[in-house]
Amino acid sequence: MSHTATHEAHSGGGTKEIIKVTIILSVLTIVELILGFWMMGITEPGFRLAIKGTIVILMMAKAFYIVAYFMHLKHEVKNLIMTICVPLFLFVWFITAFLYDGNSFKTLRNRYDKHFKEQSTIKVPAKAEGHSEKKSAE
Amino acid sequence: MSTTTTATTTNLWGGGKSPFNVEYGKLMMWYFLMSDAFTFGAFLISYGTIRFSTNGWPDPNEVFRSFPFAAEGVHAPLVFVSVMTFILIISSVTMVLAVQAGQNMDKKAVVRNLILTIIGGIAFLSCQAWEWNHLFHEGAWWGRNPFMNADGTASSTNFTNYFFTITGFHGFHVFSGVIINIIMLIMTLADKFEQRGHYLMIEKAGLYWHFVDLVWVFVFTCFYLI
Numbered sequence: 348m349s350h351t352a353t354h355e356a357h358s359g360g361g362t363k364e365i366i367k368v369t370i371i372l373s374v375l376t377i378v379e380l381i382l383g384f385w386m387m388g389i390t391e392p393g394f395r396l397a398i399k400g401t402i403v404i405l406m407m408a409k410a411f412y413i414v415a416y417f418m419h420l421k422h423e424v425k426n427l428i429m430t431i432c433v434p435l436f437l438f439v440w441f442i443t444a445f446l447y448d449g450n451s452f453k454t455l456r457n458r459y460d461k462h463f464k465e466q467s468t469i470k471v472p473a474k475a476e477g478h479s480e481k482k483s484a485e
Numbered sequence: 486m487s488t489t490t491t492a493t494t495t496n497l498w499g500g501g502k503s504p505f506n507v508e509y510g511k512l513m514m515w516y517f518l519m520s521d522a523f524t525f526g527a528f529l530i531s532y533g534t535i536r537f538s539t540n541g542w543p544d545p546n547e548v549f550r551s552f553p554f555a556a557e558g559v560h561a562p563l564v565f566v567s568v569m570t571f572i573l574i575i576s577s578v579t580m581v582l583a584v585q586a587g588q589n590m591d592k593k594a595v596v597r598n599l600i601l602t603i604i605g606g607i608a609f610l611s612c613q614a615w616e617w618n619h620l621f622h623e624g625a626w627w628g629r630n631p632f633m634n635a636d637g638t639a640s641s642t643n644f645t646n647y648f649f650t651i652t653g654f655h656g657f658h659v660f661s662g663v664i665i666n667i668i669m670l671i672m673t674l675a676d677k678f679e680q681r682g683h684y685l686m687i688e689k690a691g692l693y694w695h696f697v698d699l700v701w702v703f704v705f706t707c708f709y710l711i
Contacts, residue, residue, distance in 0.1 A: 361585075362582075362585070365578065365581050365582065365585070369574070369578050372574055373571070373574065376567070376570055376571070376574065379706070379710060380563055380567050382710075383546075383563050383709075383710045384562075384563060387546050387562065399710075399711040402706060402710050402711055403706065403711070406702055406703065406706040409702045410699055410702055410703070413577070413695055413698060413699045413702065414695075414699065417577055417578075417580075417581050417695045417698075418691075418692055418695045418696070418699075419584075419688075423505075423506070423507065424497075424504070424505055424506040424507075426497065426504050426505050426506075427505040427506070427507060427512070427515070430505070430515075431515055431519060434519060435519070435522065437523075438526055441526065441527075441530055442530055442533070445530045445531075445533065445534045446530070446533050446534060446537050448534060448538075449533065449534035449535065449536070449537030449538040450537045450538070452537075452538040453537060453538045453539065453540065456538070457540070463540075464540075466638075466639070467539075467540035467541055467638055468638065469638060469639065470636075470637040470638055471633045471637060471638060471639050
């Protein structure tokens, strides 16, 4: 209970760093939004995928800045950084395996389940008060 | 600096020292946040898996295109959600400032920045409440999906189920974060931390609040942008 009087050394940080990270986070968010707006007019799937990939990389950069500077992890002891970050590498398998599995399920269903394939080609007729009606009325 | 680090790393595990050099509560907060990251990760990966296994998916720019006080047919994609994102980033910044003020034992600055953080959190929750209400009136809810896929084909309820579950779970985290911050504010005003001689509790609340912001970065990207 009484050990708390010994303050942890607060190396790094300071208001200057907070301002810097705030600006970086804002700029990254604005770039993400610009990419999002840009993507609306693009129909080519490969290009869209490239933009989506860029957005994901920017997202990871934002996550890094929040964890490293706002949550102060960069200024902690290396042992602490390792005990937090190493288990998170499980996500590499987690994301890869599950998204691959989802994609494989789609491919298999499209190949063997004719009903599934057919359902995804039938266009919905515009409903009276549906979403599409409003869109076409614009 | 370099000499002190080498001196500490060599006998860090030799006993009699704190290998992580943080207080117990803070370390446990980190471990809790790690488990929470896996919970959110599981949600988002499940969403991604379902999306990858489906042929069509609704276009987020068509679904999330409204803005409060705007005309009914307005087409303003990404605008409202970017406001929400900036609210959360700014409230995260005020939280860092509160933590920093706590390290300097500056009670006044802690109170001011905590109040700003709470206001930011409440503003975010209000935005989310408006958005949910708006979507509900468009006919979207768990088990109901009025939107169709981007290519005009029928969509399943997976889209709305995942959207409401994940943003709802995140919103619940924001709500509990606001409650925690209010408790911190009351404790600061009651001079609890001045009596203890440190503001470490604010740092733990701060970690939680930043995590909420961090999760929103992922939710925002996964649901609204891509």
